[in-house]
Amino acid sequence: MADAQDDAAHLMDDIDPRLLDLLRTRINTFIKWDLVRFFHANPHTADTAENLARYTGRDVRVVEPELRQLAQAGVLEVETLADLRVYTLTADNNTVALLDSFMRACDDRQFRIKAIYHVIRSLRRERERP
Amino acid sequence: MITPRVPTGIAGLDEMLAGGFLPGTANLVEGAPGTGKSTLAMQFIEHGITAHGEPGIILTFEEFPEHLIRDAANFGWDFAAHQAAGRLRVIQTSPEVTLADVRRTSGRLETLIEQIGARRVVVDSLSHFERLAADPVELRLLGFELINALKRMGLTAVLTRENPALLGETSEGDDDLAYVVDSYLLLRYVEIESAVHKALLVLKQRGSGHATDIRQYAITARGLEVRSRFAGTHGIMSGTPVMTHTEAFAAAFLTPGKK
Ligand SMILES: Nc1ncnc2c1ncn2[C@@H]1O[C@H](COP(=O)(O)OP(=O)(O)OP(=O)(O)O)[C@@H](O)[C@H]1O
Numbered sequence: 001m002a003d004a005q006d007d008a009a010h011l012m013d014d015i016d017p018r019l020l021d022l023l024r025t026r027i028n029t030f031i032k033w034d035l036v037r038f039f040h041a042n043p044h045t046a047d048t049a050e051n052l053a054r055y056t057g058r059d060v061r062v063v064e065p066e067l068r069q070l071a072q073a074g075v076l077e078v079e080t081l082a083d084l085r086v087y088t089l090t091a092d093n094n095t096v097a098l099l100d101s102f103m104r105a106c107d108d109r110q111f112r113i114k115a116i117y118h119v120i121r122s123l124r125r126e127r128e129r130p
Numbered sequence: 131m132i133t134p135r136v137p138t139g140i141a142g143l144d145e146m147l148a149g150g151f152l153p154g155t156a157n158l159v160e161g162a163p164g165t166g167k168s169t170l171a172m173q174f175i176e177h178g179i180t181a182h183g184e185p186g187i188i189l190t191f192e193e194f195p196e197h198l199i200r201d202a203a204n205f206g207w208d209f210a211a212h213q214a215a216g217r218l219r220v221i222q223t224s225p226e227v228t229l230a231d232v233r234r235t236s237g238r239l240e241t242l243i244e245q246i247g248a249r250r251v252v253v254d255s256l257s258h259f260e261r262l263a264a265d266p267v268e269l270r271l272l273g274f275e276l277i278n279a280l281k282r283m284g285l286t287a288v289l290t291r292e293n294p295a296l297l298g299e300t301s302e303g304d305d306d307l308a309y310v311v312d313s314y315l316l317l318r319y320v321e322i323e324s325a326v327h328k329a330l331l332v333l334k335q336r337g338s339g340h341a342t343d344i345r346q347y348a349i350t351a352r353g354l355e356v357r358s359r360f361a362g363t364h365g366i367m368s369g370t371p372v373m374t375h376t377e378a379f380a381a382a383f384l385t386p387g388k389k
């Protein structure tokens with residue numbers, strides 16, 4: 001049983017190690033995945049959590065912490081303008097290139113299945129954390 | 131001396147504007163949903179880039195850039211290539227962020243203008259500012275502030291605004307922004323003999339002459355096309371009394387509330 005699980009995990013790990021790391025450490029929720037997709041498709045976006053929540057059809061209370069984590073992880077940048085916190089895509093070329101290859105990889109169904117597996121695992125780990 | 135102009139690339143419209151907009155001005159394009167405000171604005175940007183080597187910026191408050199770029203491609207305008215070549219930026223943002231940004235020195239927009247050498251800008255649409263202030267006076271001040279910031283940055287601006295009136299009647303009241311802008315274009319649906327046509331009028335152009343008649347236009351696979359004066363060929367060709375058309379347009383534009 002444990003062996004079978006190990007096998008599955010092994011199979012699921014069979015993706016570009018940089019993307020695997022991205023999924024384990026930075027795009028580790030579906031909301032982040034969604035936000036990254038939005039910023040990747042609309043790379044010159046500069047807006048508040050409230051508006052980004054509207055654009056992605058979600059509640060700001062859910063989106064805001066995810067945006068903050070993406071900014072901490074260097075995927076987004078956050079800037080305070082007057083009383084507004086404005087999020088933009090990172091200007092770092094390496095990170096943008098990495099997100100690029102992630103979004104391109106997502107065109108492949110096999111990759112998506114593996115990516116979804118890793119996000120679910122991250123979410124579970126998060127939930128089980130004491 | 132001939133005043134330099136900023137042509138829109140829409141042949142009939144440039145003729146109506148005596149060559150185009152004046153450089154560094156704010157130009158309001160108002161109309162009902164679907165009349166082609168965004169198309170006109172995108173065409174202005176496309177023409178600047180391809181015909182005049184003038185990079186452009188589009189601030190979109192409603193349509194996502196990915197969709198706007200797809201819409202542009204529908205007219206044969208390759209905005210993705212313009213962006214890749216650093217001649218265009220389509221920016222998704224909101225009125226509050228834009229205002230906060232232009233209020234500081236060397237904000238994002240100002241830096242970007244420097245970077246790509248932008249000469250033209252589109253704001254689509256000003257109607258979203260209504261979210262920021264309920265008071266019409268305050269709203270006008272916000273619009274005024276944005277317009278002045280864009281002028282300070284040396285840009286020629288096209289600003290769109292929705293007008294909920296579909297046919298005929300113009301909405302009454304707080305049309306303060308019309309005083310602030312340098313030119314004011316009105317796009318309208320006009321009903322003639324139970325068919326809907328589109329018509330365009332230049333209501334004002336500060337510091338320049340402009341056509342005062344109403345023209346018919348169409349949205350084609352290449353964007354807006356302004357046709358000849360409506361009272362001309364059409365009436366004759368169709369055998370319909372010319373006055374019917376002229377009256378219909380006059381009613382649509384000139385006598386608010388009546389149809
Ligand atoms: N290739 C085309 N040929 C003809 N008409 C087209 C073409 N593409 C789009 N249209 C028409 O253009 C109109 C949309 O124009 P546009 O989006 O510029 O209007 P708008 O005034 O900005 O509308 P809104 O108020 O909804 O933002 C629609 O009526 C659509 O049918």
Ligand SMILES: [Mg+2]
Pocket residue numbers: 167168169254
């Ligand atoms: Mg529009």
